[in-house]
Amino acid sequence: MSVITRGELARGFRRRSEWEDFCAGFTVHPLGEDVLWKAAELFEDLRKRGEPTGENDLWIAATALAGGRTLVTANVRHFRKIRGLRMLSHVV
Numbered sequence: 001m002s003v004i005t006r007g008e009l010a011r012g013f014r015r016r017s018e019w020e021d022f023c024a025g026f027t028v029h030p031l032g033e034d035v036l037w038k039a040a041e042l043f044e045d046l047r048k049r050g051e052p053t054g055e056n057d058l059w060i061a062a063t064a065l066a067g068g069r070t071l072v073t074a075n076v077r078h079f080r081k082i083r084g085l086r087m088l089s090h091v092v
Helices: 003-010 016-023 033-048 055-066
Strands: 071-073 087-089
Touching (some): 003 016, 033 055
Parallel strands (some): 071 087
16 A cells, blocks of 8 residues: 555544554555656646646555556545556445
8 A cells, every 4th residue: 555545544543553453464655756756747647637636646546556556446536537547446
């Protein structure tokens, strides 16, 4: 998961220990140079097309694309406009 996703998940837990236990089952990908550059490219593409997206969604999509990963999300609508992003819909 993106480090941004990890941060978003923290809002859903009452105790830090529960959040840490949940996240322990995932590899957390940082915002490395490849992700930063991919986010810049995505931002420019979306801006040119007049289709802005939320900042967190941009970082999460860039993490998936830079790592050659499929994004698993319950909110496909937010990511649909990002070209080249493979997605798997997951509803809890």
